[in-house]
Amino acid sequence: MNVQSHDFRAMASPCEVVIAGAEPAQALLAACAAEAEVRRIELKYSRFRPDSVIGRINAGAHAGPVTVDDETLALLHYAGRLHALSDGLFDITTGALQGAWDFKAGRIPGDAELAALLPHVGWHHVRIEGRALRLADPLARVDLGGFGKEYAADRAAAVLQAQGVASGYVNLGGDIRVVGPRPDGSPWQIGICHPRDPGKLLASIPVASGGLATSGDYERFFEKDGQRYCHVLSPRDGRPVTRWQSVSVLAPEAITAGTACTVAMLKQDEALAFLRASTLAFLAVDADGVIHTHHTKE
Numbered sequence: 001m002n003v004q005s006h007d008f009r010a011m012a013s014p015c016e017v018v019i020a021g022a023e024p025a026q027a028l029l030a031a032c033a034a035e036a037e038v039r040r041i042e043l044k045y046s047r048f049r050p051d052s053v054i055g056r057i058n059a060g061a062h063a064g065p066v067t068v069d070d071e072t073l074a075l076l077h078y079a080g081r082l083h084a085l086s087d088g089l090f091d092i093t094t095g096a097l098q099g100a101w102d103f104k105a106g107r108i109p110g111d112a113e114l115a116a117l118l119p120h121v122g123w124h125h126v127r128i129e130g131r132a133l134r135l136a137d138p139l140a141r142v143d144l145g146g147f148g149k150e151y152a153a154d155r156a157a158a159v160l161q162a163q164g165v166a167s168g169y170v171n172l173g174g175d176i177r178v179v180g181p182r183p184d185g186s187p188w189q190i191g192i193c194h195p196r197d198p199g200k201l202l203a204s205i206p207v208a209s210g211g212l213a214t215s216g217d218y219e220r221f222f223e224k225d226g227q228r229y230c231h232v233l234s235p236r237d238g239r240p241v242t243r244w245q246s247v248s249v250l251a252p253e254a255i256t257a258g259t260a261c262t263v264a265m266l267k268q269d270e271a272l273a274f275l276r277a278s279t280l281a282f283l284a285v286d287a288d289g290v291i292h293t294h295h296t297k298e
Contacts, residue, residue: 006031010038011149013173017156020167021183030163034156034170041152045075047095047143057133058095058141065132073131075144075151082147082259083123089266090259091235095141096120100238103231106222114238121235150213150258153177157254169207174214177254181208193218195245195285202246202291203283211254215261216246216285232265243268245285249275256280 004027006017015038017031047054057066068076082090096117100109109117117139125140126133135142144151149172156170157177169178169188181187187206194200195218205212217230217240230240247264251257260278264271272292275282284292 004028004031006035008035010035011042011152011172013149015173016171017160018168018171018188019160019165022165022167026164030160030165033163034159037156037159038152038170038172041148041155044072045144045148047141047145054142054144057135061133061135062138062140065129065134067131068133069131073128075147076126076128076133078147078255079144080123080126080128082263086263086266088123088235090146090263091121091123092142092144092146093121093123093125093140094233094235095143096139097233097238098141098143101229101231101233101240103220103222103229106224106229108224108229109238118235118238121238146262147255147259149173149175150177150211150254153211153254175254175258176207176212178207178209178211192246192248192283196289202285203248205248205250205283207250210250210252211257212248212250213254213258213261214246214248215258215265217241217244217265218246232262234266234268241265241268243287244271245287245289247271247275247284248282249278250281 003020008015017034019027044052045054046052049055053072060066079092100113100117120137120139125135125137127136153170153172153175154177157179160179166180167183169176176190187208189204190207190212191201192203194202195216217228220231221228232241234241244265247261249257249260260280264275267274281295
């Protein structure tokens with residue numbers, strides 16, 4: 001079987017486009033178009049770029065309304081629905097907490113510091129009227145990083161399909177969208193990293209279509225006095241979640257899989273009930289290393 005892989009780096013992650021059953025020239029053209037779409041989304045929504053949409057919102061939406069386009073408006077409305085469906089746990093305004101935690105230096109903010117920041121976190125600070133967005137709190141910040149890579153994976157897969165690709169997948173740092181099965185109809189075997197042994201696979205998942213995403217406490221973290229502090233912060237207390245080592249979800253789209261993973265991490269003790277109610281297939285590793293799974297019927 002003719003399988004070709006195109007590797008690149010974007011969104012602070014190793015990325016890969018895999019295409020099967022296509023001529024080399026066609027595969028390269030399609031893969032480069034998919035990469036271009038990923039880079040377009042990164043440039044447009046990076047919170048680290050002052051010229052991005054998010055940069056403009058965070059810099060100016062406190063002083064007055066910032067007009068956004070249809071794509072951005074759709075993503076903001078999606079974030080609002082996620083906030084409602086997760087009982088406020090999935091909140092794109094936790095950017096106000098980002099500066100308090102330093103995962104490179106291992107800095108832990110004190111209770112008073114977090115207490116001062118938490119009032120500036122909350123979806124209610126985001127006001128959308130038509131195409132205009134305002135931030136009602138001068139210290140509120142928005143960040144679409146909670147589903148940015150997954151959205152980019154879905155968009156890149158759509159580009160591949162538009163280029164005539166019927167077999168392959170997009171992998172953006174472990175967030176995956178499968179375009180279609182191998183040319184013989186068999187699924188791709190997608191590996192999930194072990195959350196405590198980076199060189200080892202926790203499982204290999206057969207995926208013929210849809211999205212597979214993983215959220216975990218091993219992506220950005222530090223350890224201090226035997227306690228692990230990860231980058232997934234709860235908007236309720238401003239502190240990292242502690243109940244799960246990793247959560248992987250299989251869904252029709254990568255953005256659905258990714259947000260389900262993140263909500264599960266944030267749900268902590270209620271994660272399994274949430275995941276089972278979603279009816280999506282999942283594999284979760286709790287803080288003690290115990291594996292919990294649910295498989296959907298084909």
